Amino acid sequence: MELTWIPLSLIIGRSTRCFLGGFRGGAMNKAFESRVRRTGQKLFQLIGDEVPPLFHKESWTGKVIAQCAKDEAFKTEFLRFMDVLPSLKQAESVAEHLIEYFGRPEQRIPLDLKLHFTRASPASLKRAESISKEIREMVEKFIAAATPGEALPKLSDLRGRGMAFSADILGEAVVSEAEADAHAQRYLDLMEDLGRAQAGWRSLGGSDNDLDWGVAAKINLSIKPSSLYSQMSARGFDQSISRAKERLRPVFRKAMTMGAHICLDMEQVDLKNLTLALYRSLMEEPEFRRYPHSGTVLQAYLRESETDLRELVSWAKKRRHRATIRLVKGAYWEAEGVYACQRNWPVPFYTNKRETDENFEKLARLVLENHEWVHLACASHNIRSIAWVMETAKELKAPPERVEYQVLYGMAEPVQKALVKAGLPVRVYAPVGEMIPGMAYLVRRLLEMISRESFLWQRFGEGAPRGQQLKNRGSTSPLGPPAFDASGGGERGTFQNEPQRDWSIEKNRSSFVEALRKARKKFPITVPIVIDGEAITTVREILSRNPNDWNEVVGVVSGAGTEEAESAILAAADAFPKWRDRNPARRAEILFHTAAGARKKRDELAAIQVYEAGKTWAEADADVCEGIDFLEYYAREMLRLAVPQPVGKVPGEESVLFYEPRGVAAVIAPWNFPFAISMGMISAALVTGNTVVYKPSSNSCVTGTMIRSLFSKAGLPREVLHFLPGSGSEIGDFLVTHPRVALIAFTGSVKVGLRIIGLAGKTLEGSLQVKNVVAEMGGKNAILVDTDADLDEVVVHVLQSAFGYQGQKCSACSRLIVHESVYARLADRLKSAAESLVLGPAEDPGSFMGAVIDETAKQKILSYIEIGKQEGTLLVERSVPGERGHVVPLTIIGDIRPEHRLAQEEIFGPVLALMRARTFDEALDMANSTSYALTGAVFSRSPRNLALAREKFRVGNLYLNRGCTGAVVGRHPFGGFKMSGGGSKAGGPDYLLQFMVPRNVAENTLRRGFAPKE
């Protein structure tokens, strides 16, 4: 059929008297809608029957895409296989991975995809090679060129076809400053090449001022802000901006010399505010203030985008600054949804496609209404969205040169061509780079193509009718934070983790600064012993000091002796019967109230930890959240366990199992999670009906006293919890061996833990029960890195696991066991990444690592560093600034072997040992070769090796493809065995059972031959 097209100039030229647009009701709205549809139909006519190559049903790629779209399980496996493919260097390993990904009998994979592999025979190796080739070719369709050098002809070719470009250099996942430098340099090099080439390019649109369409720079680059600074974080907001600007300035300066345009891309939502602030901050600098060729991106799927746009527009107006706003719908939809659910944060985006589409239209209008200051780059392949923008631009009389249409390289070629044919200014976003650094980009593109809600899939995959696509229709995919199993939550509802602070929100950062300031003003805080609600001051003074500045006394604590310990135990013993008989629901209620109180004071609680325990902002906040989680979780658990369980089922008998508390619990807590672990152990003991004598660590008594006060304010009877700060050497053994103490809940070192277990095992005269010890001790945790691991991920997670909170977590990674084939590469990247970390006092928001807890810890760690230097090869030894802090260097030692002390002994500090394994099985043997079994992690993309690890990596908490710290209550019941502990699992469904004794009552219901019917 012959189609006719009315050129854009005619459409724009036609007089439009109506300025009501798409957001007013009534007849005009209808009229506008029908114009949008007419324009859309015309674009569709220009597309005709052309289908993008990736959707060609007869090609292998087309078949794979179709299969992905209809089979979710296949899609997952295929994208995962694609993800690992670039790291596989041999055909054998490609074939092995194909078997592992697609060889399961239950998978129903169409035969013509040729993904069926049973073994790595010569024939299958050839086939593996051809599949790799197919996938590489598919991937190359989305990437303009592998290197900046190769990019030039491709970009020139685009221009030859009437389209401008925006070049993006792939590889934003920079883990070190060296990588960020190299990335920025690649931009400078590319600009150099493009600068030379541009003289030979004719302006698009036929203008004679050497600008495309009379206004646009011929060279246009897109930069991902995360690539500008390896330590970019919302928490270290100002520092991130200032470091990113250091790399951005030379790029902008060069752009100005050649008249190039720079766009700051938009990535995940936690970098959104930072990106907008970075853009504004740079453009406010005098040298860039008047430069007209710059812009950034807004994502219509974000609920906040309208506010952001309004702010940007008013900023541009006020500063008389011209910016281009690339309006997109947003490419991180799936990942953002997962992160929001995992963090229990509000979902930041619209969960209904129609809402995103409508918001896109609304924002486009807003930009067009302010076209004098903000130019619109409409970045969409959706014909409805494009037609809407065209019509609105016309209606608002936005000059044509203030609107351009942007598309992605390799996507929707028929749409691209149609837009060019329509005479619209078209720019192609052209990524440049290799497959490995580009994988995240590629996966986003594929997800976009095969999403059932995407325009492209509906049009070219399903052949949806044009008319239907031109209506603003979308389907609903509700997505929200998950709810955990109710676990008897009753009216309180299901358990949900306390959301950690979102530091990208300015208010959260400023209120924490204020909390730190207020906390400091109260120092030194007086901390008395509290027995039976009565504050007792003693002369045994303990000073709680700031690890980052030993001159700063956070608390002056009265230490208990055996006399106070005796009083506390006797008071707790007296209170026990009444508390035991208290309705469990009322005990649980007190935990709920305590959680509410903690929530109100969470910034204060976290601020104290920054000073008292030397935790960074995020670590301190996470600790408080975990403590609240324990309260909420154990309260619900108790409600579940309080219901007697019928056991057995025979006529004439009723048998029930139920639990009751043990008696007086001595809770002996550590300093490293001063709030969370104390809260967890105390709340478990209390809610199950035990009375508690709580001895906090001498290093964290201020946090300890705040915990006591939270319980007290929540209505806990004063005789039930006694606060007994004191030195372990003075009162530790006394508490443990006291005949009236029934239960000891301990978290700490293996040395002290074993001593407690030994002492508690000896039943002294006067004892009324066998003592139970719930002990969580140390770890010598390993992360394993397989040949095919994603090293970008490995580096980030290893640094966090090994050096987060200075390595002072029992779950911290202290051994990195790496397959020899990637050892050198990983060691190199890890070294430069570690050298890029920001070190310094915990109160500094950008700080990643500060001082260790005290002088004893410092000396012990330093001695291990010396041992490490003799046993292995020193790779990193970075000193931490802070003259008055207990600082030890962040240390990485390579070439450690399993028999070395560094591979066997717990250090509890920022020291990481790198070990080399020849095979994955050997790595597993090494990992299991210590006396500990707490946490472990594996980075591998081999399903076989992951399965092997599940089975054979014997630790209490094993994490696959993530770091080994950061257990979350309810999701990762935490605790180890061997010398790591007695197998208890904090934050899991079995934990409370250890604080109780089970009882069984069986009644014979048969009386004179009569038994009640069930």
Ligand SMILES: Cc1cc2nc3c(=O)[nH]c(=O)nc-3n(C[C@H](O)[C@H](O)[C@H](O)COP(=O)(O)OP(=O)(O)OC[C@H]3O[C@@H](n4cnc5c(N)ncnc54)[C@H](O)[C@@H]3O)c2cc1C
């Ligand atoms: C030149 C160019 C540059 C780009 N730069 C960026 C960038 O810097 N940052 C960025 O994030 N993206 C960027 N993108 C990608 C863009 O965000 C979209 O993912 C992509 O263009 C698809 O949108 P569409 O209008 O073409 O297709 P459509 O099919 O109409 O829309 C798909 C989009 O709708 C949204 N969506 C899908 N399902 C739902 C749902 N259930 N509920 C709510 N919303 C949903 C998602 O945003 C999805 O990407 C860019 C795109 C182009 C063309």
